[in-house]
Amino acid sequence: MTVPLAKLSVAGMTKSFQDLDVLRDISVDVAKGEFISIVGPSGCGKTTFLRIIGGLEKATSGTARLDGRVIDGPGSDRGFVFQHDNLLPWRTVFSNAQIGPEIGGYVNAEQAKRTHSLLRLVGLDGFAGFFPRHLSGGMRQRVNLARALAVDPDLLLMDEPFSALDAQTREIMQTELLRIWEEGRKTALFVTHQIDEAVYLSDRVFVFGRRPGRISEIVPIDLPRPRPLSVKRRPEFVALVDRIWQLIEEDVRASVLEERG
Amino acid sequence: MTIPVTTKTPTMPFVARRTSVRAGIHAAFKAVTRRFGWSTISVLGGLVVWELISRYLVASKLFLAAPTQIAAALIELAQGGELQKHIAISALEFFSGYAIAAIAGVAIGMVMVGSAVGKQMLQPWISGIYATPTVALAPLFILWCGIGVASKIIVVVVLVIFPVIINTEAGLLTTSKDLVETVRSFGADSRQVFLKVSLPSALPFIFAGLKLGIGRGLIGVVVAELFGSRAGLGQLISQSAETFNMPALFAGVAILAAAGIAMTSGFTWLERRLLPWKD
Numbered sequence: 001m002t003v004p005l006a007k008l009s010v011a012g013m014t015k016s017f018q019d020l021d022v023l024r025d026i027s028v029d030v031a032k033g034e035f036i037s038i039v040g041p042s043g044c045g046k047t048t049f050l051r052i053i054g055g056l057e058k059a060t061s062g063t064a065r066l067d068g069r070v071i072d073g074p075g076s077d078r079g080f081v082f083q084h085d086n087l088l089p090w091r092t093v094f095s096n097a098q099i100g101p102e103i104g105g106y107v108n109a110e111q112a113k114r115t116h117s118l119l120r121l122v123g124l125d126g127f128a129g130f131f132p133r134h135l136s137g138g139m140r141q142r143v144n145l146a147r148a149l150a151v152d153p154d155l156l157l158m159d160e161p162f163s164a165l166d167a168q169t170r171e172i173m174q175t176e177l178l179r180i181w182e183e184g185r186k187t188a189l190f191v192t193h194q195i196d197e198a199v200y201l202s203d204r205v206f207v208f209g210r211r212p213g214r215i216s217e218i219v220p221i222d223l224p225r226p227r228p229l230s231v232k233r234r235p236e237f238v239a240l241v242d243r244i245w246q247l248i249e250e251d252v253r254a255s256v257l258e259e260r261g
Numbered sequence: 262m263t264i265p266v267t268t269k270t271p272t273m274p275f276v277a278r279r280t281s282v283r284a285g286i287h288a289a290f291k292a293v294t295r296r297f298g299w300s301t302i303s304v305l306g307g308l309v310v311w312e313l314i315s316r317y318l319v320a321s322k323l324f325l326a327a328p329t330q331i332a333a334a335l336i337e338l339a340q341g342g343e344l345q346k347h348i349a350i351s352a353l354e355f356f357s358g359y360a361i362a363a364i365a366g367v368a369i370g371m372v373m374v375g376s377a378v379g380k381q382m383l384q385p386w387i388s389g390i391y392a393t394p395t396v397a398l399a400p401l402f403i404l405w406c407g408i409g410v411a412s413k414i415i416v417v418v419v420l421v422i423f424p425v426i427i428n429t430e431a432g433l434l435t436t437s438k439d440l441v442e443t444v445r446s447f448g449a450d451s452r453q454v455f456l457k458v459s460l461p462s463a464l465p466f467i468f469a470g471l472k473l474g475i476g477r478g479l480i481g482v483v484v485a486e487l488f489g490s491r492a493g494l495g496q497l498i499s500q501s502a503e504t505f506n507m508p509a510l511f512a513g514v515a516i517l518a519a520a521g522i523a524m525t526s527g528f529t530w531l532e533r534r535l536l537p538w539k540d
């Protein structure tokens with residue numbers, strides 16, 4: 001019996017594509033307001049895991065529950081932040097950010113005001129009328145984030161949203177994301193292949209192993225919040241990054257040996 | 262074997278002096294081109310050459326008309342009200358056919374994408390008819406529908422509809438799967454996916470097809486009228502040719518050219534207004 005009802009509860013989730021086992025028997029709970037990062041070697045099923053929770057993919061077996069309700073399709077209780085910003089090029093920044101409410105059919109003056117304040121929150125004040133092609137990569141990802149937040153989701157799902165950004169922009173976006181997240185403390189799942197990013201952002205890091213994908217370790221991050229960027233130079237931080245690196249390194253080495261035969 | 266003259270070095274001082282004169286001419290010419298633009302100069306130059314050739318080289322009025330004569334013919338035809346009548350008939354034929362082709366073309370293109378059976382049934386016809394020079398069927402339509410407006414409208418429809426169908430289909434098919442998935446993640450149903458992603462992303466293609474249709478439609482009108490008609494610019498042209506009235510013949514062609522240019526640039530303007538997100 002799980003005593004406090006978890007925000008997100010994954011039980012026995014398995015996923016295969018034809019004969020390829022991508023995820024096997026994943027069970028994990030996420031508490032309300034937790035920031036979780038997912039790291040693991042590429043191809044271990046991180047995106048697939050997130051897509052199943054987003055309702056964009058069906059699990060072969062097992063369930064994911066959000067607030068106790070079984071997830072069986074996409075819905076506005078979840079906001080997906082895509083790896084490639086996926087902005088609609090014919091829509092302005094504002095109208096891109098508004099698409100969730102628009103699809104849900106609850107657009108009104110008050111909603112529009114909320115979206116405008118979200119754009120302010122992500123630092124895009126004054127860009128509402130711009131088309132995506134006039135924005136930098138960092139700005140486009142801010143719109144991507146604002147769009148997910150506009151439906152006021154219970155769960156924020158982010159798939160390597162900063163992977164296409166240069167190192168400096170990326171660090172800025174990390175601090176920005178934390179600042180924005182502190183505002184509402186939404187439950188968040190964040191996939192990344194950058195371990196220091198995972199440690200910097202998260203309350204817990206799920207380390208995925210491959211073949212088939214599963215959670216091989218859950219690493220709690222007990223660094224105090226709010227976290228300035230300088231936390232990345234503290235010995236506890238470095239030790240955590242090192243520990244997770246070792247967990248993944250083993251897996252990567254194993255897969256390289258396996259590829260050699 | 263001749264020894265090639267490879268160098269002009271000894272004439273260096275002359276070259277230098279000449280360039281200063283040349284630079285003056287060059288600067289003057291540049292000022293002119295900047296003021297009027299190369300296109301204007303090219304067109305005006307062409308008209309002058311045309312005028313001179315038709316006045317002094319091709320003396321016979323039976324073969325060529327000078328631009329000034331064409332202008333005079335235009336004014337004369339307009340004063341008699343004849344020109345307006347021809348334009349009205351051709352415009353009626355063009356715009357009716359074009360509108361039918363645009364609406365039906367987009368609709369058929371959508372069916373081709375939306376329904377696998379529809380696609381399989383329509384595809385061979387469309388590929389086959391598109392590859393055929395259908396304008397050659399104009400006499401047949403005239404035989405069937407008479408020399409009135411109806412046969413011309415059919416020819417325009419047949420010529421315009423195919424690029425519209427093909428571009429609508431291509432545009433809808435190139436819709437990004439990622440964008441579809443994005444709106445789906447917000448719970449969009451298939452109607453919303455179509456209206457919010459597929460259609461807007463196909464719009465530039467549909468516009469390109471409609472733009473192609475302008476030239477094809479004009480050809481359709483003229484050719485169909487040449488084969489038999491009571492009025493219209495094509496009829497003006499064929500009748501003028503029979504009576505060796507070159508200025509009137511060219512007047513008809515000039516109106517068609519102007520219509521083509523005007524509609525194409527109007528379309529470009531509309532495109533910029535409706536698709537501001539494109540570059």
Ligand SMILES: Nc1ncnc2c1ncn2[C@@H]1O[C@H](COP(=O)(O)OP(=O)(O)O)[C@@H](O)[C@H]1O
Nearest residue numbers: 017020022040041042043044045046047048049
């Ligand atoms: N739609 C699909 N069809 C078949 N195989 C897929 C599909 N999606 C993902 N895979 C496979 O599943 C595995 C995990 O992919 P993914 O979840 O994208 O991993 P990650 O995000 O960790 O890099 C990969 O081997 C990938 O090729």
Ligand SMILES: [Mg+2]
Nearest residue numbers: 046047048159
């Ligand atoms: Mg991935």
